[in-house]
Amino acid sequence: IFSIKVIRNKQTGQTEGYGFVEFHSHGTAEKVLQNYAGMLMPNTEQYFRLNWATFSTGDHKRSDNVPDLSIFVGDLAADVTDSMLLETFSNRYPSVKAAKVVFDANTGRSKGYGF
The missing domain is CATH 3.30.70 (Alpha-Beta Plaits)
Structure with a gap:
């Protein structure tokens, strides 16, 4: 560890x-x-x-054939945005490419987690 x-x-x-x-x-x-x-x-x-998940941003494939990896981030405050989540992690981990907070499609409210 x-x-x-x-x-x-x-x-x-x-x-x-x-x-x-x-x-x-x-x-x-x-x-x-x-x-x-x-x-x-x-x-x-x-x-x-x-939790652990993989995703790719766009159609761009990495030349080294290593998949992009993402982490599950839970218990997010209701007002956390994609950009806030990205900034939080990219400040410490420069390899971070994107962040996504998951929202309920019906209510538009955050589900309290993201990747």
Whole structure:
């Protein structure tokens, strides 16, 4: 594991119930997803919800045949926009190409997560 970030409420300091784990290699991350997704967390009644997705922006194909990878970002505030999410991650990770907040097609409201 390269780094772990537990997301906390700024006012209370309590955990928001999610975080990020950065691995040294793609293969290690893939093994963790395969072995722990849906498993019961130790000392809790909650299950691991590990997420990872792939997408490409436009029809451009990368010449190195490595897929673009995305991460699931949950518990977003209702006012978070695509540009806010992009700025948050691209400041720390320059390889970030895009960000997308998911909205309900019927109500137009944020579903509270994105990629």
